[in-house]
Amino acid sequence: MSDTLEQRLTELEVRLTFLDDTVNALVATETEQAQRILMLEQLLRDLRHELVALRTSHSLDPHSEPPPPHY
Numbered sequence: 001m002s003d004t005l006e007q008r009l010t011e012l013e014v015r016l017t018f019l020d021d022t023v024n025a026l027v028a029t030e031t032e033q034a035q036r037i038l039m040l041e042q043l044l045r046d047l048r049h050e051l052v053a054l055r056t057s058h059s060l061d062p063h064s065e066p067p068p069p070h071y
Contacts, residue, residue, distance in 0.1 A: 001009075
């Protein structure tokens, strides 16, 4: 092979290695973000359930609560 062809091939191999590393890093980041999204969605569901439970167990009408002690 000529030197220029070998240099071009080496450059392509270096680029391919770099792109492969980049793709692997992106896949790892996407996987981590997907796991965090699932965790946050579960947390949001839990908070919604807690809010519903609080609304049903406590009256939100301020007139139904007794006045504070200083009245």
